[in-house]
Amino acid sequence: MKRLLPQWFVERIDPIRDEDDLRVSTLELFFDLVFVFIIAQFTWVIAHDPLHGFLQTVAMLGFIWWMYAGYSWLTNVIPPVRPARRVLILCAMAGWLIVGLAVPAAFEEGSVWIGIGMLVVVVVHGLMYLQATTAFVPIFIANLAAVAAVFAAQFVPVEPWRYVMWALAAAIVWSVPFFHSQRGLSLHPAHIVERHGLVVLVALGESVVAIAVATRGLDIDADLLIAAVLGLVIASCLWWSLFVHELPRAEHALTASTDSVQRVRKVLKGLSYSFVPVLLGILVLAAGVEHAVGHATSPLELDGSLLLSGGVALFLLGTAGLRASMPLPRPLARVAFAAAVLALTPLGLMNAGVQLAAIAVVLVAGLALERRAAAAERKPTPER
Template identity: 45%
Template structure:
């Protein structure tokens, strides 16, 4: 794949170990958000998680676009990237009380993340000013809203920052950015697999200090199996097809726009789904055979629903597979809430796994049937 003289692009390459190290720091925010939601599974608590993840994800994604164009090949760039990682670490550490006593730390860390991102782009990539002349000021403005909102405890400023970030890409052309599909898809896949790994860690945290009974073992095994089905939903086929579909889009502007929707917007509900699912499984570990509280059951089912709906949108954007059955699976997942409330989390976990199996089997049967018909004709 080649780039035009005015494109922000480098030859396609694999993600580096330094980028993976960066992802490990970012995913600590997923751990913190999961713990926060498990401790406050209320509508307000979930809304706060949505806002924090939204504004954090915007800048993580910004770093993926950065390293898609700029290699961290010298000490100065690596030190700057380490500074950005430190900012993300401060943000993660501040999450538990971000709407209170640590709001200023959250805002300061986030501002550092933004400033380093803009600085690296502008100093490391020739011609970057064509792209960053509008993106850098807008990013720093929203980072300022987050900083002031955290300092003065004005959460509506965070909501405003999230909203501005969501609409920013529609205010400007992305035609001068030529996404390198292989690297781009791999980076996002890495962060998703690490986030799923954190859901396994949540099982261990939820089980800490509890006697190893058959109920605990069953809950842990079912929680792991549910996480596996989230993995299968994306990594069985969609990640490879996504790379092929993105690379096949010849126009840089259309490729950038598709990348934004598939890996920017669609990933938000997918990651929220991982967070909520992990929080629900964590809550289930100590109460495997007792009735779930309504909120705990909703969080568990809602995590699966969000992931499936986000994955359906991901497929829709890249046109890489059936959409309807995954969206329907998300709706059916919410119907398992009464099982947790009236029976117990074990039954609900089994039902959620059955939802995934039904979706996968149905899609495979229909896909095989279409293939057979094509061969006959």
């Protein structure tokens, strides 16, 4: 196949070996800051209308996360080490900024800005890949088709059809790996795991920001301080549940996988797919914290209570998907863990602070039990 782009635009891409030291660049960290803004916008949408906001976030997050994760794959294969690549990454940031600004109005008829933002994101992503290979053309076409579905969502007159068009956009891009061969695609395990982890880390920051939002303008007293600290304890437990053991084990599992196709599929299932409930859980939890921390001594409405427990449960289910995909030990333990947290929802109907405390206790106890089980597995069996 002839090259589709001018010769001056083409760059040779040298494969990166597992033993090469490929670190996340400061540009990639800067790039993640725009995702913080998108996360904050999604949190606002959920917090101000829990039911419709949650449904709209679910509809949009599938496509938006897929393309954002796509940039993690991109910089893994084509590191932004040259000026032209850096400029293109910065152009993509402008597209993501437009997306973030347009999120609150994305389901209003005639609002085209989120489609324009996604078009910029997809085009820059495609151009960077096409610098190196024309094998990306079918994926690029699929991504453009998904953008067309987003544009169509802005002009259908009935709101349910907007959900359908966003779901279609997600289905198009999510189905690409099932029809496009992963053979010949090499990934650097340490970098791809670190990039996905950093996105979750900046998203977790939103649950801390939610504490500030919830307490703004309120007088500081013991009840408020205790509720705020409990919110931080919950966020800390979620960090612990993913970053202390799961991501290092995932990196080890990917490094140990010598089959490049199997490695790519593990990343797809364990990081790209499984991190959807992880990120959605953080968004939902942050919205729940906004409801709960400022009213710690009062009962919550059912939606506020569901946001708290449901957000944590979604996060834990995502980590169960990570464990099952790599594979790592005890994925079903995380499912049981999530069910236990979800069962605490009725407590919020009595008192928000009680639900916060109960979730924190269950998370700490669950992590302690997991640590004990892992230690027992490592303990050598005495010889008879």
